[in-house]
Amino acid sequence: MADQPVKGPASYFPSIEKKYGRPIAEWQELVRQKMPAKHMELVAMLKNDHGMGHGHANAVVAHTLATERG
Known part of the structure; x- marks a missing residue:
């Protein structure tokens, strides 16, 4: 499993x-x-304040929110 x-x-x-x-x-x-x-x-904040691309910002936000929800 670890190699997936x-x-x-x-x-x-x-x-x-x-x-x-x-x-x-x-x-x-x-x-x-x-x-x-x-x-x-949150995606807009990463894009506007930190110059992150949309896909990358969306990935960070989605993963963070999912982790926070448990």
Whole structure:
């Protein structure tokens, strides 16, 4: 099982860390600091305030919100 590829939003994490130079934990903390907020408001914050692309921002927000919900 451990050798199966990562799927879903987390599959973007290596490229996000490489492109934007910050660990995913930092991006997730930025999202948590703005909660509660709507999904697309959080995506817009990452895009507008940090220059993140839409797909990457959406992946970070989706994964963070899913983790927070449990």
